[in-house]
Amino acid sequence: MTSFCIRMLPLATALTFVTSALPAQANEEDCKPPKSNYAEIQCTSDKSYFIAFDNHYKPQAILDKQGKVVASLKGYDDVDAWYWEDGIFAVLKNNKVGYMNNTGKLVIPTVYDVMRDPDDKYDETWSEPVADGRILVSKGGKFGIIDINNKVILPFSDKYQTIESFSEGMAPVMSKSSKWGFIDKDGREVIAPQYDGVDGNFAGPYGFSEGLAGVKKGENWGFITKTGVVAIPFIYDEIRPFSEGLAGVLKGGKWGFINGANKTIIPFKYADSNVQRYSVNYMGATYFNFYEGIAEVATINDETVCINKSDKKVACR
Numbered sequence: 001m002t003s004f005c006i007r008m009l010p011l012a013t014a015l016t017f018v019t020s021a022l023p024a025q026a027n028e029e030d031c032k033p034p035k036s037n038y039a040e041i042q043c044t045s046d047k048s049y050f051i052a053f054d055n056h057y058k059p060q061a062i063l064d065k066q067g068k069v070v071a072s073l074k075g076y077d078d079v080d081a082w083y084w085e086d087g088i089f090a091v092l093k094n095n096k097v098g099y100m101n102n103t104g105k106l107v108i109p110t111v112y113d114v115m116r117d118p119d120d121k122y123d124e125t126w127s128e129p130v131a132d133g134r135i136l137v138s139k140g141g142k143f144g145i146i147d148i149n150n151k152v153i154l155p156f157s158d159k160y161q162t163i164e165s166f167s168e169g170m171a172p173v174m175s176k177s178s179k180w181g182f183i184d185k186d187g188r189e190v191i192a193p194q195y196d197g198v199d200g201n202f203a204g205p206y207g208f209s210e211g212l213a214g215v216k217k218g219e220n221w222g223f224i225t226k227t228g229v230v231a232i233p234f235i236y237d238e239i240r241p242f243s244e245g246l247a248g249v250l251k252g253g254k255w256g257f258i259n260g261a262n263k264t265i266i267p268f269k270y271a272d273s274n275v276q277r278y279s280v281n282y283m284g285a286t287y288f289n290f291y292e293g294i295a296e297v298a299t300i301n302d303e304t305v306c307i308n309k310s311d312k313k314v315a316c317r
Contacts, residue, residue: 033050034064034067035067036067039054040054040057041063043081044081044082046087049070050062051079052073059077059078059079059091060074071103071104071105072104073091076093077092077095078091079091079092080129083130084102086130086133088100088101088108089129090127092110094110096110096111097110097112097113098110099135099148112139113140114126115128128166131165131185132185133148133185134146134147136164136166143160143163144156145185145187154183160174160175161175165204167209168209168211168226169184170184170208171207172205173193175193179196180198180205180215181194181195182228190228191227192228195217197215197221198213199213199241208226209242209243210242210260211225211260212242213226214239214240214241214247221236221237221239222236223239231262232260232262233262236250237251237252240287240289242260243289243290244290244291246266246290246309253273254271254272255268255275255297256269256270257288266309266311270297270298271298274297274299274300290309291317293308294307294316296316
């Protein structure tokens with residue numbers, strides 16, 4: 001049976017999620033649902049549309065900004081409103097996944113398996129969004145890649161234990177020997193599985209961010225390019241994805257920030273002991289990721305400490 005890793009949020013969303021913001025998605029500040037008689041209205045990542053639910057939180061309809069029904073969703077069990085990419089979003093019916101466009105047309109039939117790992121209580125996502133015109137799907141315990149016309153791009157097989165979310169046109173894959181590599185959006189294996197880990201956190205493996213991916217060799221972490229060239233050597237104990245030109249990295253119990261040339265931009269002075277972790281592995285996800293020029297670097301006496309790119313203490317967002 002295919003082995004599943006934690007699959008919760010694609011990289012772009014994961015990076016913004018850990019900073020308590022979703023700039024590419026509809027968040028609470030941006031969300032202004034129209035007036036309607038439905039029990040619940042949910043925003044989508046496309047600010048022109050909303051999802052209406054009944055009292056039992058069953059999808060009822062797609063609404064426009066004026067609250068007018070664009071299409072019925074009755075009969076569906078769930079809707080993945082947060083990932084409305086290229087006007088297409090996932091729907092769930094009878095525990096099968098399909099994809100609908102914003103006019104309510106089912107462009108991909110509900111024939112694919114849910115992506116959720118039943119053995120992982122943290123795994124809440126049941127579908128993958130469209131990314132570069134491609135969708136990662138599962139069928140019969142095997143992963144495959146389709147396009148938005150339901151054409152199979154990567155045939156379903158058990159070649160890989162898992163395929164993770166696409167980011168910047170690349171997706172991490174794990175071989176049967178538990179080594180990590182990358183495929184491109186056409187399913188070609190660009191970087192052969194050879195690494196012991198791919199940088200990740202709540203969302204599972206992050207993949208590429210700003211042209212670089214964090215990977216593990218032995219016990220240490222570094223970064224590679226999309227051609228597999230080692231851009232930053234394997235010398236770090238833990239890393240974060242690049243965000244706004246910088247990556248948080250841990251060495252000798254202290255965190256600092258480097259740029260893509262491995263130059264130290266913010267010195268290694270932030271103690272790992274001040275990172276609140278939710279488990280023994282890399283669950284201090286909110287720390288050492290820059291978002292709008294601010295990064296969390298510590299929690300001291302229950303107070304969160306944040307800095308700007310000049311390493312000056314500033315108010316947290």
